[in-house]
Amino acid sequence: MKIALVTGANKGIGLEVARQLAQNGFFVYLGCRNLESGLAAVEKLKAEGIDNIEEVTLDVTDNESVYSVREIIGKKTEVLDVLVNNAGISGGFPQSALDATLEQFRTVFETNVFGVVSVSQAFIDLLKKSPEPRIVNVSSAMGSLSLAADPSGGYHMAVYQSSKAALNMYTVNLAYELRDLPFKVNMVCPGYTKTDFTGHQGTSTVQEAGQRIAKYALIDQNGPTGKFMSEEYFPEPESCPW
Numbered sequence: 001m002k003i004a005l006v007t008g009a010n011k012g013i014g015l016e017v018a019r020q021l022a023q024n025g026f027f028v029y030l031g032c033r034n035l036e037s038g039l040a041a042v043e044k045l046k047a048e049g050i051d052n053i054e055e056v057t058l059d060v061t062d063n064e065s066v067y068s069v070r071e072i073i074g075k076k077t078e079v080l081d082v083l084v085n086n087a088g089i090s091g092g093f094p095q096s097a098l099d100a101t102l103e104q105f106r107t108v109f110e111t112n113v114f115g116v117v118s119v120s121q122a123f124i125d126l127l128k129k130s131p132e133p134r135i136v137n138v139s140s141a142m143g144s145l146s147l148a149a150d151p152s153g154g155y156h157m158a159v160y161q162s163s164k165a166a167l168n169m170y171t172v173n174l175a176y177e178l179r180d181l182p183f184k185v186n187m188v189c190p191g192y193t194k195t196d197f198t199g200h201q202g203t204s205t206v207q208e209a210g211q212r213i214a215k216y217a218l219i220d221q222n223g224p225t226g227k228f229m230s231e232e233y234f235p236e237p238e239s240c241p242w
Contacts (some may be wrong), residue, residue: 001052002130003077004217007031007060007119008087010041013190016210017084021217022050026082026146028071031058031119033087060115061088068121080126082217085116086138090160097158104159112163117170131180136216137171139187140164141230168228175226184223186216189230 004021008014009030019026021183022045030053030079032038045053045217056072073080091108094100116137127133141147142155143164168187175185190209212231216223 001025002081003073003079004082004084005029005030005056005073005080005119005123006084006086007058007115008033009158010034010037013206013209013213014086015041015044015085016206017086017213017217018053019045019048019050020210020214021082021084024214024218025052027052027054029054029056029069031056031060031069031087033059057241058119060085060119061110063118066115066118066122069199070126073123074126075110079129080123081130081132082134082136083127084136084138084213084217085119086213087115088112088138090157090237091163093157095157095195096159100159105162108159108163111165112160113166113170116167120215122172122184127183128181132221133184133217134217135174135185136186136213137187138213139167139171139189139228140188141205142187143168171227171228179225182221184216184219184225185222186224186226187228188213188216191229191231 002025006014006018006021006028009018010032018030019108022028030041031039032041032055033158035057042053042055056069058069061087089108091104109117120135127135142157142161145165146162171185171187178185190212191204212229216229
């Protein structure tokens, strides 16, 4: 049985990705910052008949927490096949480039960028033991420099967008460094999804968003690597204004 770790998996898109991977035969570790919320998520999935799951209390902003979970999982399996770096925060409002505080930037980057770096580095040894390792970093079309520079419209959230742009650059470099191994490393925008994150506003369901992410966790060796995918807005990767 293949093994997956999904961060930020106690609700919303992360929980849905965990559900879909488990339904595809994976044993899934649900990385959740809060133990109680994580256990509730596990119970929810088990009530649906999904038993190949386990909660791990994981705060991606705490390096000790990350390496503690790495040790816990490493005692149970020598291989990790899929890592989905889903944990992320918006940073609240307003997000003016002139008025947002340094603390706002630091807080958002701690989760959206540094957390991804920490988890990826901690688990890379287990991933390298998989015959088909996959890393999916959950990003956003709002991290696109091309779209943000378009004066005709779009949201402007200096903190959140900066963090996702940085995440995208990290992902491209990570894919490049792993290019000679069987890794597939991609960044995926789940779309404007109706979750707590968006105040339940959006054009995509949680199920649709989960499918977009799970798709790239499940791709075969003919699939892309080092690519940005935003299928709600740009069904063909080459059409994405990246």
